[in-house]
Amino acid sequence: MQPPCCCFIPPLFYLLLPSGTWADLKGTFTIRLLQTSTFQNTSFVDTEGLGLLEDIELGSLDKHTWTIHFYQPWVRPALPRSDWDTIENMIKIYLQQFNHLINEGAMQKDVPYPFVAQCMAGCELYPNRTSRSFAYVGYNGQDFLSFDMDKATWVLSQDTNLSRYVQAVLQNYTAFSELVEVFFNDTCVDDMEVLLHYGKASLDRQELPVATVFAHTSSPAQILLICRVTGFYPRPISVAWLRDGQEVPPGPELNTSAILPNADLTYQLRSTLAVAPHDGHSYACRVRHHSLGTRSLLIPWGNSEVVLIAGLGAGLLTAMTMATITALWVWRLRKHQQMEESESRNSIVSKEA
Structure with a gap:
């Protein structure tokens, strides 16, 4: 053989x-x-x-x-x-x-x-x-x-x-x-x-990575911070989480996926960090890639952003409520004026008759 x-x-x-x-x-x-x-x-x-x-x-x-x-x-x-x-x-x-x-x-x-x-x-x-x-x-x-x-x-x-x-x-x-x-x-x-x-x-050939950070509440006691990085080429890349400016070491709370291909011949991956709600720390996702040279992408996440979004939502809701009340008040006022004008015209017609 x-x-x-x-x-x-x-x-x-x-x-x-x-x-x-x-x-x-x-x-x-x-x-x-x-x-x-x-x-x-x-x-x-x-x-x-x-x-x-x-x-x-x-x-x-x-x-x-x-x-x-x-x-x-x-x-x-x-x-x-x-x-x-x-x-x-x-x-x-x-x-x-x-x-x-x-x-x-x-x-x-x-x-x-x-x-x-x-x-x-x-x-x-x-x-x-x-x-x-x-x-x-x-x-x-x-x-x-x-x-x-x-x-x-x-x-x-x-x-x-x-x-x-x-x-x-x-x-x-x-x-x-x-x-x-x-x-x-x-x-x-x-x-x-x-x-x-x-x-x-x-x-x-080099393609710059695009990174986004968002949060997912997995349980009342845990939040998953997710850093999604996509669109980069060549394949080698470094993605890390920073806690108060210091790199989070490998551990059970940190999970990074394999590098996967995109349909346009670029790559993607995501890195997930489990944290406790309101733990008082600041977090950021850091991305290093050959296309960035000596620079790094730093995408922060923090409770202040969540508060800002929540505050914006509450403010918008309040504004919408006030606008609705005002519109209703104006409508009622105009309706009352129209009724008074109608009664006045009827009274004049009655006297002439």
Whole structure:
């Protein structure tokens, strides 16, 4: 049995390699290549492939034709059409062999259908030009195997009969393990630099966060202060609560959600702080993001604002009540005047008659 997953890595990786030089970008960058193959039975396999630079989707595979779909306009021009044709042919040959070998191994080890095989591989490039490469294999959504680049060995993520069997198969293919090691340790950084050059505009994109603070009364003894932050890009962000100007440390009263995507390719999250009503402290939500530079967003919340809103509501209600009373009094006065004028006219008519 040949390697089940990671021989997919070199073909997909070439999909992401534009020619050129590295632009002046700062920070840590990651390329990830993802493969998901769902084995419904011995004759039907549904395979998806995706290439990512950070959170930017570069390209994917059509699950029916196994052809490449480009998501960014700067990926396709990186290589001649003939090279893309060669890459697509390599992917198709690989997937045919992959499906056959996985089904063969599943039957040998009595693996029940359906099941899912997943692979993730790539590399990280750090600001000091050092790098880290990685390759992982998953089975039914759980970690299964990983590749130790330094020792060129496959490491068990879970100790089962199936994982030991796959590990032994992969370890016997020393030529393949050497290929993975050399490919990612020696060429990944150079390829990353080229890709960063072509994707500089997309990577430089910045969207300012928009933050709002509001309160929700969860019980008579507790108020939830909610800080909602949305519309920001890139993904990394720092959101903290300040109590009397001091950052609230992690604890059971503090809860921050995961960073979630918006439909417009920006992100959102919310942070919640539980406080006692009228505890006498001032609170503010602080947001730090790359698009803000050295500045921070500071959105305060306080009882004074609630009192102001409540006072405004009471004042408005009083004004409306006074206006209603005044209007009623004016209406009654005019009605009384009209009645007096009518009686006066009737009296005059009566005398003339």
